Amino acid sequence: MPVDNVEDRLDRAFTALGDPIRRALIARLSRGEATVNELAEPFPVTKQAVSRHVQVLEAAGLITRSRDGQRRPCHLNAAALEELTSWIDTYRLTREREYRRLDSLLEETKEQDR
Template sequence: MVSDQDRLSSVFAALADPTRRAILARLSAGEATVTELAEPFSMSLPAISKHLKVLERAGLISRGRNAQWRPCRIEAEPLGEASVWLERYRQLWEHSFDRLADHLREIQAEGEPR
């Protein structure tokens, strides 16, 4: 079984590539075949298949079977897990920015004539 940390690493590694992010964006509109997913890219079907394998290993997509048609679909759960992880840090960044804004207001107030 894959640990949560390993899965999160796989998700972020998969999301690091702009082609894979574009594939996920396309799949967010609905299922598509490998050929349909390859259309906007100037790369071979085997190259697209490699990207799909990375996304599949990360749990970000799944592939079905409907006769000869093998549709790919997005899987939202790993994206949710990544979002939860990022949310913890967003709160930290916002707190840091709030402290910086307070500090800048203090500096501006000190520089104003009385």
């Protein structure tokens, strides 16, 4: 079995988050654990469809499931979301540095024109 690398995890996570129902499930789980039945309540789709969405999120590592007697609650995997945030921040910070350099250059140009 191939080693799971960061790029593969990012690809699965971003693909999973490309669906609005899955994003809504993540938002719901950010408030606390829930079963598939509880997650399915607000959606106009079948519980089986929500279960498939949960499977995609679980395969992407964004959520986990546990067993509590007969209940199988889903939990948000905060570490996986942090990995996504860190990846995004890398590029955001790079752009911010470039914009600050551009702002400095523009300010110097203005001062020279005075």
